[in-house]
Amino acid sequence: xxxxxxxxxxxxxxxxxxxxxxxxxxxxxxxxxxxxxxxxxxxxxxxxxxxxxxxxxxxxxxxxxxxxxxxxxxxxxxxxxxxxxxxxxxxxxxxxxxxxxxxxxxxxxxxxxxxxxxxxxxxxxxxxxxxxxxxxxxxxxxxxxxxxxxxxxxxxxxxxxxxxxxxxxxxxxxxxxxxxxxxxxxxxxxxxxxxxxxxxxxxxxxxxxxxxxxxxxxxxxxxxxxxxxxxxxxxxxxxxxxxxxxxxxxxxxxxxxxxxxxxxxxxxxxxxxxxxxxxxxxxxxxxxxxxxxxxxxxxxxxxxxxxxxxxxxxxxxxxxxxxxxxxx
Ligand code: NAD
Numbered sequence: 604x605x606x607x608x609x610x611x612x613x614x615x616x617x618x619x620x621x622x623x624x625x626x627x628x629x630x631x632x633x634x635x636x637x638x639x640x641x642x643x644x645x646x647x648x649x650x651x652x653x654x655x656x657x658x659x660x661x662x663x664x665x666x667x668x669x670x671x672x673x674x675x676x677x678x679x680x681x682x683x684x685x686x687x688x689x690x691x692x693x694x695x696x697x698x699x700x701x702x703x704x705x706x707x708x709x710x711x712x713x714x715x716x717x718x719x720x721x722x723x724x725x726x727x728x729x730x731x732x733x734x735x736x737x738x739x740x741x742x743x744x745x746x747x748x749x750x751x752x753x754x755x756x757x758x759x760x761x762x763x764x765x766x767x768x769x770x771x772x773x774x775x776x777x778x779x780x781x782x783x784x785x786x787x788x789x790x791x792x793x794x795x796x797x798x799x800x801x802x803x804x805x806x807x808x809x810x811x812x813x814x815x816x817x818x819x820x821x822x823x824x825x826x827x828x829x830x831x832x833x834x835x836x837x838x839x840x841x842x843x844x845x846x847x848x849x850x851x852x853x854x855x856x857x858x859x860x861x862x863x864x865x866x867x868x869x870x871x872x873x874x875x876x877x878x879x880x881x882x883x884x885x886x887x888x889x890x891x892x893x894x895x896x897x898x899x900x901x902x903x904x905x906x907x908x909x910x911x912x913x914x915x916x917x918x919x920x921x922x923x924x925x926x927x928x929x930x931x
Contacts, residue, residue: 610685819845
């Protein structure tokens with residue numbers, strides 16, 4: 604099988620590509636992969652093997668139709684991870700989110716259609732559903748995105764649906780909860796707090812810290828994406844939850860403990876504009892229909908993640924320097 608993976612130099616996409624090349628995915632043990640990545644501040648070529656006989660790396664934009672039409676012939680599958688992914692950045696500058704996430708997805712899917720790619724997975728997010736006070740979302744719940752990031756992902760999610768419904772493109776969508784693990788950009792909550800503590804910098808907790816998120820290890824998410832690619836149904840949507848729900852404050856306390864730091868490192872800062880209170884997915888469908896379930900226990904996964912950042916300061920310092928993110 605030949606895969607094209609967009610956004611394959613980012614956090615989740617690079618984990619997927621490394622796992623694919625390591626032969627970890629059933630039915631794709633010898634797959635070859637083309638990575639297409641623009642290398643924004645969030646994408647790093649060094650997240651992938653320097654040289655691998657089954658990998659071709661292309662630096663380019665998912666909005667570049669000519670490039671996609673050139674690259675795609677001969678590929679069996681597209682896994683579409685590429686996106687602008689940081690909610691805070693979408694609050695201060697949304698244009699790039701709509702360009703890459705909506706127009707980029709439309710361009711990728713159109714090129715996949717024209718070049719007869721057999722199978723596509725579009726990687727969406729739980730944030731498309733909005734915020735839920737009680738209970739959990741099933742896949743048939745309406746999309747009520749609140750942030751510009753979530754709105755752009757909801758747009759791309761609906762573009763995906765339209766290419767299946769109108770053109771019969773064999774495509775499935777995954778909607779996953781918050782990921783954690785190695786190689787995540789230090790602008791995101793867990794790596795930011797961990798690396799702050801390594802440098803003795805306080806932890807900026809939004810509002811009262813009571814916002815609740817569900818967490819899944821990146822390795823479990825990537826296996827879910829692969830299950831969906833191989834065994835998911837055309838036009839079907841699959842929630843990928845993981846079941847580890849924590850307030851941001853509880854997460855912060857676990858990080859403090861793992862880093863051997865005091866609670867006095869917490870600083871409550873002005874809440875994010877339009878901050879969703881709670882996300883929660885019902886992922887019965889992927890568990891029962893495709894036989895996926897998470898393998899990495901949260902405590903173990905979080906400890907492993909903290910250890911990875913402790914062992915790789917050169918990685919996160921370079922990522923932080925490459926980024927223009929403000930640090931309140
Ligand atoms: P990331 O920001 O770490 O990586 C995104 C990658 O896309 C980067 O390598 C970047 O260079 C690339 N990219 C951005 N714009 C591009 C463009 N125009 N053309 C080509 N490449 C481009 O993001 P991530 O956390 O790895 O997320 C990957 C996908 O998973 C996204 O679609 C995101 O919405 C989704 N998702 C993320 C999470 C999470 O917790 N991180 C949860 C659910 C879903």
